[in-house]
Amino acid sequence: DAGVIQSPRHEVTEMGQEVTLRCKLISGHNSLFWYRQTMMRGLELLIYFNNNVPIDDSGMPEDRFSAKMPNASFSTLKIQPSEPRDSAVYFCASSLAGLVPREQFFGPGTRLTVL
């Protein structure tokens, strides 16, 4: 079975440009998590969805960030406009929602550099 798929793997863009990161969940999973990893702050949750519905977006830095799940297996994280401080590795994770949280499986990440 394929794991979590993220694209692109690397993205270099200039300040002010729109950036879209993509994630495909593991087949059969229905929870989707977006995390960001930086040297200073480590891994932090940005937002997560259960069954396509955003449950907790308290980690989204500001209005420049938005995330969607247009269908049950796919999600996008958009940054518009991007800023140099958005440079980080963005991870998507997938899980099977239940009464209690289950194991999360991470994608390979997207390394974003904003110049």
Place this chain on the structure above:
Amino acid sequence: KQEVTQIPAALSVPEGENLVLNCSFTDSAIYNLQWFRQDPGKGLTSLLLIQSSQREQTSGRLNASLDKSSGRSTLYIAASQPGDSATYLCAVSPQGAQKLVFGQGTRLTINP
């Protein structure tokens, strides 16, 4: 607010040694605790998941323990190998939330 701490930040040991990585968390109200491995420039690989009702989990040379009341977990690696070199992260899932709260990780180097 749940906080997770991992000590030490870095550890270097010769091949063949048994070693212990430590993780502590401030709020014992958790659903579970998960240990991950991260290789440089790569994603996270799940190693072990311990439910809050469990005391330990084992997978091969890895053994993770959980003492929820004291807010501590350890990851024991037996007979370490150079291929075990990576950053090890622990994360807890707080009760009332499905998210993971991560520690900063321990960077492990196994010297041949």
